[in-house]
Amino acid sequence: MSGSGTLIVFAAATPGLQSEFRRWYDEVHIPEVRAAYPELSSVERYDLTPSPQFGSCTGWSSVAVYSVVGDPTEVxxxxxxxxSLGRSRSFDYGSVRVIPQNCNPYHEADEAQNVSHGNGHGLL
Structure with a gap:
């Protein structure tokens, strides 16, 4: 399928295993997934920290943004x-929430209408 999109994956570490989670996700999981799925053109993972303004109501400690060539839902x-993908005791698999987004391709007609597509990730 042509086009592109984004997978936004929220996850949490198993309590007490945050350091192991970070290492596994960054050094094992991301390289493994990218090798198995070449349509993942890039992956960035970010640590989430509780905010006094919003608290820690989500329970997630990490968000990863996967750029996808093709249909993110299918991938x-x-x-x-x-x-065949590895698993880690440091990853709380029950915490995972995924937001797949298809990005609209840019059209020349949009320029005439002054339409902005933003960065294509749709993050808050």
């Missing part, structure tokens, strides 16, 4: 079904 379905 996520394949990743979920892939039993």
């Amino acid at each position: 996520w379905s394949r990743i979920l079904a892939d039993a």
Whole structure:
């Protein structure tokens, strides 16, 4: 499928294993997923910290933004079904929430109407 999109993946570490979670996600999981799925053109993971303004009501300690060439929903379905991907005791699999987004391609007609597409990630 042509086009592009983004997978925004929120996750939490198993309590007490935050350092192990960061190391595994950054040094093991991301390289493994990128090698298995070449349609993932880039991945960035960020630590989330509680904010006095918003508190820690989400329970997530991490968000990863995967840029996808193709349909992000289809790619996520394949990743979920892939039993060959490694797992870690430091990853709280029950915490995962995923937002797949298809990005609208830029059209010359939009320029005439002064339409802005932003950065394509749709993060808050």
